[in-house]
Each structure stands twice: as structure tokens, then as C-alpha cells.
Amino acid sequence: MNTPRFVKCPFLVGQVVIYRPSxxxxxxxxxxxxxxxxxxxxxxxxxxxVEETYVVPEGYQHPGGGIYWTEFVAEESKELGSN
Numbered sequence: 001m002n003t004p005r006f007v008k009c010p011f012l013v014g015q016v017v018i019y020r021p022s023x024x025x026x027x028x029x030x031x032x033x034x035x036x037x038x039x040x041x042x043x044x045x046x047x048x049x050v051e052e053t054y055v056v057p058e059g060y061q062h063p064g065g066g067i068y069w070t071e072f073v074a075e076e077s078k079e080l081g082s083n
Contacts, residue, residue, distance in 0.1 A: 008052045009069035015046050017072040025071040036062040043075055
């Protein structure tokens with residue numbers, strides 16, 4: 001996805017999103033401890049949005065902060081935790 005880096009995150013705190021990482025996102029996630037890696041295709045609830053661009057899923061405690069919002073897609077038809 002070639003979304004400009006200055007576009008604000010369209011998600012809201014409390015919204016359920018699906019983690020659909022790009023190749024770049026997967027490469028960046030390698031630096032995270034295994035216990036903090038998100039699972040591609042898994043749903044997560046947004047706990048916080050940092051600097052209007054980074055999504056912090058509930059329970060995500062990675063010291064690097066959130067993940068750029070384009071690594072997620074909105075999912076309104078599935079329940080949290082389902083695939």
C-alpha cells in the first residue's frame with residue numbers, strides 16, 4: 001500500500017481492526033520480542049492512537065510504541081479474537 005505517511009489514522013479507540021502487515025511491517029516486527037509480535041490476520045481492539053498515526057492494540061506493550069496504521073484494516077463484521 002502506498003499511502004502517504006502524513007495521512008491521519010482513520011481508526012478510533014475501541015475499534016476492532018485486523019493486522020494485515022506489509023512486507024516492511026513484517027520486517028520491522030522481527031525486532032520485537034516474540035511475546036509482543038502481532039499475528040497477521042488476527043483481530044485486535046485499538047487501545048490508543050499515538051501522534052494521530054500509530055495504533056496501539058489492547059495488550060500491546062512493545063517499548064517502541066504503536067504500529068503505523070496502514071498495517072491494519074478495519075473489520076466491523078467479526079468479533080474480537082476471531083479469524
